[in-house]
Amino acid sequence: MNLDRVNQIINGYGADRAVSLAVLQDIQREYNYLPREALELAAGRLDMPLGEIYRMATFFTAFSLQPKGEYVCKVCLGTACHVRGGARILEAVERELDIKAGQTTSDGKFSLEAVRCVGACALGPIVMVNEEPHAYMTPDKASKLIVQLAAGKVERVEAPPAPRSARAPIDLSSVPPAG
Amino acid sequence: MAERHRADLLISCLHGRYPELIPTLQEEIERRGLTGEVGVVEAGCRGLCAMGPVMLIKPGGLFYTNVQPADVPELVEETLIKGRAVERLAYKEPVTHQSVCYYEDIPFYSKQVRHVMHDCGMIDPQSIEEYIAVGGYQALSKALTTMTPKEIIEEVKKSGLRGRGGAGFSTGWKWEATRQSAGDVRYAIANGDEGDPGAFMNRSLMEGDPHAIIEGMVIGAYAIGNVRNAYIYVRDEYPLAVSNLNIALEQAREYGLLGEDILGTGFDLDIKVVRGAGAFVCGESSALMQSVEGKVGEPRPKHYHATERGLWGQPTALNNVETWANIPLIINKGAEWFASFGTENSKGTKTFCLAGQIQNTGLIEVPMGITLREVIYDIGGGIPGGRELKAVQTGGPSGGCIPASLLDLPVDYDSLVEAGSMMGSGGMIVMDDRTCMVDIARYFLEFLKEESCGKCSPCREGIRAMLEILTRITEGQGKMADLETLETLAKTVQTASLCGLGKSAPNPVISTLRHFRDEYVAHIEDKKCPAGVCKALIEYYIIEDKCLGCGLCRRKCPQGAISGEKKEVHVIDPALCIKCGICRDVCKFDAVGVR
């Protein structure tokens, strides 16, 4: 395993245990999980016992000790999504992928996570696929999304149809300019 | 460097969608020869997130919602060239369905008082020049050159500003206590670890107006004294907030508004962004500071307050990012101006995130003391589908549920506590009659069980025990005696837990038991979930006189539990049904019921 990036990351912050959290975050981002070799290297360079690094890696939910799938699907279970049926979305995705939240499909394609609030409550229920939000989900739409991802083609999930009247523009010249 | 535009298009609430919208606009503007005349700015949150992307056109204040790339040619032609509004893009009043073309006329905005969020959505958050142009860093220069640290603290005390993160501690007193603690090194921290599910006020502020937070922190650091390093702790789930803050810090350093010898006054301060890593407990002050030190974010017993011994054992002022962003306003406009908004003991304005079963989901800012009714009906536009309001949940997992009967409750620190909830950081989740209150209590405890760090047993074991009982009740296995046990457990956890997470963890249980006891009883005695949520207690069925036999539910059912001939009433087999509710979602005739 090539650990050059780990060294670069640590060099960027300086080898000080105060930056351990940031170092772990960058390793997670780089490799999509925290490989054991990387943790061992980081522990040595930051002069921390491996156990302590391991403790941080398992305390914070942003970290994973297992490799993640190509598509990381995060189903939001924040309060706003919960009252709009977020749990049903999660069940639908679990059914479609035949895995439970926290697991990765055997082909390594999908990881499924249940997360608490991605901060886009207005668009709930929401499913994040990697960094892309998919808004206003229903169990049915969520299943479709997974099928599309598996087939490698995702149609954009459009915003909900707002009732809009005819296209006629209204002439503002009859109105004195505002301002 | 100045570029005079006759019009600026301020685009907000993209939320990562439609990345092609802005390039499409710029191309069209160039194609129509409007380059240099019309500016396109990606600005921060305008609050009406559910209708995003939204566009505000200045001057004039035309406001478009749900703008899609396909709308661009018409929009440029009609509005930018001919000066006409494209009515179909205008905001639609949810109740009357009337189009409202101008920003100022939209009730959602006209009832709000936007102070902290004033520039959010008006300026490009990645441009310090725009922040300076709208008057940014004026408060900093006033504070550093014309006020003594004591005068600043007095002003903040006089303003009545209380912490915007939840507990509502007086900011001025906190600063004074930090200043009075002996120490050659002191620290200031901004808490942007917005962990409450259903709240995104801090995200919007950090993304949309990062300089306001920085300016407030520089002023605070100067007032507290001996602060040379300050930190902004941001949730890692907010990548745009992290990046906008880092850009803002870099720009402030380049302009000499941060770093050594700020504005030639001899005052030094540097600020760094520290990213959290997904732990709710890190919003708690001592856990947050542990995390900044590069340790596991577990709370410490509070024999000393952070103002005496905080970060690295030194006196530390820890405030929410929204609190810091209020400081420039107080310095610029004065404590009296600030205190003229709000109530006797809750001054100023507060941002809230309005979410859940509400028409206008989004971010709002209102004066303290406004009633819940005004927030939900006048600003929020009421409940979708004309349904009935059941409760409003405030304060996140540490807060409680306020029943619809208390709709005229003024929203301020003390009234919310009296009603069994709390201000919290400002999440406001609206629930209608389809929300089960027992399920909500269970939901929050499940959240808290996962987020409890496990260090002290009352919190770790108490939450687990309460959750077990609640789960039992939602599964129809509850006993009436459970309610008493819940109350006893709640008291124990409240009293004996180490930190704020545990102390407030029973609040969702206590408040739902207090206001919605009948729903608990219905689950236990009648084995019914009145809201139709708890799976073990409900059954989906086809309403015979509504079913036209279209067969859609039969095709969509993942279990093959629905049968029926075309154009004949269908039937759900309860033995096969997993109660996923898809049939009810897809039925166009409301022919699927829950009982």
Next chain:
Amino acid sequence: MPRLKSVEELQKLRTQLQKNIESRTETSTTITVGMGTCGIAAGAREVMQAILAELDKRDINAHVTTVGCIGMCHKEPLVDIRQGDEPRITYGNITPAMVSRLIEDHLANGQVVDEWVVGRVAG
């Protein structure tokens, strides 16, 4: 990027930068150019561009907006100037060459250019 060494330098910078966001700030002066089809055909776009350039040159704080047909097609291009509560003055048959005098007399010196006026509307 200049490092600011004093409060005065910050103020100076702010004054320079205010132009950037002028369209977003309040102003008492609004210049409206009729941009209906006939206005554009008569050269309203060029007139508007000339107005923008002139305002920039003279550092005058005003909003420039466009509207559809004002209704006096034979007098296009039409330019409205409104200052505070003063009556709205409508000028007709404006060409880019006339813009400089229009801005100088009306906005800089406060003198309405009577011979070009085609209408006044109170309020």
